[in-house]
Amino acid sequence: MNAPLKPPVIAEILADACVSISNLKANPAAVIAEAQIRQVAILNRNRPVAYVISPGVWEHICDLFADHQLLREAEAALESDEEGVEVSLDDLL
Structure with missing residues (x-):
C-alpha cells in the first residue's frame, strides 16, 4: 500500500523583507536599520x-489592541442589564 502524499509545508511570510539568522548575526545593525x-x-x-x-x-499595533479592548468592554456594558447614567454633553466638557 502506498503512503499518502504529504503536501509541501508552505510558510506564509508576513513581511516586506527577509533575512536569515546567519545574516542577522553577521550584521544586526543593518537588519534593525x-x-x-x-x-x-x-x-x-x-x-x-x-x-x-x-x-x-x-x-500602532498596541494602539489597535487597546482600541479593540475598549470596544469589547463597551459592547459588554451595552449588553448588560445595568442601568446607564444619563449625562449631558456640558457635563463631559
Whole structure:
C-alpha cells in the first residue's frame, strides 16, 4: 500500500523583507536599520521564526489592541442589564 502524499509545508511570510539568522548575526545593525523602513522576517531554514518591526509600527499595533479592548468592554456594558447614567454633553466638557 502506498503512503499518502504529504503536501509541501508552505510558510506564509508576513513581511516586506527577509533575512536569515546567519545574516542577522553577521550584521544586526543593518537588519534593525531596514526594519525602520519595512517589516523584516527572520528565517531559520527558510521558515519565519521572528519579525523585526519599528517602534512606530509596534506602537500602532498596541494602539489597535487597546482600541479593540475598549470596544469589547463597551459592547459588554451595552449588553448588560445595568442601568446607564444619563449625562449631558456640558457635563463631559
